[in-house]
Amino acid sequence: MTNLERPAHRPSVTTILVVDDSTAIRRIIARALAPAGYRVIEAADGRAALEVCRIEHPDLVLLDVDMPVMDGHATLRYMRSDPELHAIPVLFLTARTGGADVAAGLELGAQDYVRKPCEPAELMARVAMALRAKAQEVALARQAVELNELSTTDALTGLGNRRRVEATLVELVGTSGADAIVTAIMVDVDHFKHVNDTFGHAVGDVVLRIVAHRLRGAVEDRLFVARWGGEEFIIAGVGLNDAEAFAAAERVRLVVSAHPFATGIDQAIPVTVSAGCATGPLGAFSTVLAAADGALYAAKRAGRNRVSVAAPNSILT
Numbered sequence: 001m002t003n004l005e006r007p008a009h010r011p012s013v014t015t016i017l018v019v020d021d022s023t024a025i026r027r028i029i030a031r032a033l034a035p036a037g038y039r040v041i042e043a044a045d046g047r048a049a050l051e052v053c054r055i056e057h058p059d060l061v062l063l064d065v066d067m068p069v070m071d072g073h074a075t076l077r078y079m080r081s082d083p084e085l086h087a088i089p090v091l092f093l094t095a096r097t098g099g100a101d102v103a104a105g106l107e108l109g110a111q112d113y114v115r116k117p118c119e120p121a122e123l124m125a126r127v128a129m130a131l132r133a134k135a136q137e138v139a140l141a142r143q144a145v146e147l148n149e150l151s152t153t154d155a156l157t158g159l160g161n162r163r164r165v166e167a168t169l170v171e172l173v174g175t176s177g178a179d180a181i182v183t184a185i186m187v188d189v190d191h192f193k194h195v196n197d198t199f200g201h202a203v204g205d206v207v208l209r210i211v212a213h214r215l216r217g218a219v220e221d222r223l224f225v226a227r228w229g230g231e232e233f234i235i236a237g238v239g240l241n242d243a244e245a246f247a248a249a250e251r252v253r254l255v256v257s258a259h260p261f262a263t264g265i266d267q268a269i270p271v272t273v274s275a276g277c278a279t280g281p282l283g284a285f286s287t288v289l290a291a292a293d294g295a296l297y298a299a300k301r302a303g304r305n306r307v308s309v310a311a312p313n314s315i316l317t
Helices: 023-036 046-056 072-081 099-108 120-151 162-176 192-199 201-218 242-257 282-301
Strands: 015-019 039-043 060-064 090-094 112-115 181-189 223-229 232-238 261-264 267-269 273-281 307-309
Touching: 015 023, 015 046, 023 039, 023 120, 039 046, 046 060, 046 072, 060 072, 060 120, 072 090, 072 099, 090 120, 112 120, 162 223, 162 232, 162 282, 181 192, 181 201, 181 242, 181 282, 192 201, 192 267, 201 223, 201 232, 201 242, 201 261, 201 267, 232 242, 232 282, 242 273, 242 307, 273 282, 282 307
Parallel strands: 015 039, 015 060, 060 090, 090 112, 273 307
Antiparallel strands: 181 232, 181 273, 223 232, 261 267
């Protein structure tokens, strides 16, 4: 099997790519790493190394500086500019003694360097240190994602919260532009205070969780659902015209009220929602949201369990 052939079942061991134009050097390094259980693959120049990286995605690259076709500096520069390869850690292999050469490699993004020839013990120590640093980096990144997820998730319903809405709007502006037409649907559980007063707050929490579940199942993929606060929810997204926006709000209303909410043993509560709907420029989302909120209260004043649409002239751009 050549270096460019991906194995049918990638071994669950740490893979290290050794890149050096000297076959002897590659063999020496491979023999030094093998006792530690590393899987070692090889490439003879930078261009071949890039191809191997795309196929194997190694855990670490030992990269020689002086090579034909594409040297180590050019190879690392390319890796750091490629989204598929930029996160792979690299240790430079160099026979040069000048500090400037080492500094140049570190500035390009190498984790460390190993001078040739090197003692096996030093090689193993530097490899282990680079792999530990990468593992810590991955763990911290995963932790940051998890913390961000927690901070933007409503603990009761599992939906996004206001922070998630804000972040999603920023993403939508980036992908669709501020002039894109956004739909905002404000949804409020009818007579929710009566539910809490009659059945208790624990049952009220169950009702909110069921509403969240039904809302999430009722909306299209291009819309997102979040808990706005209390018994209010928001549904928003781009790409809907006025008729489609109303249809989405009406579908949500019908899905919520279709069946009583099972909130306990032999206890089912009929629940309805009111909704206010508005559309307008994404860049003026706060105005669109205010118009949807006004339409929501119009729906409540009109008797609840209905959808009200904001008048076009209520949204100023």
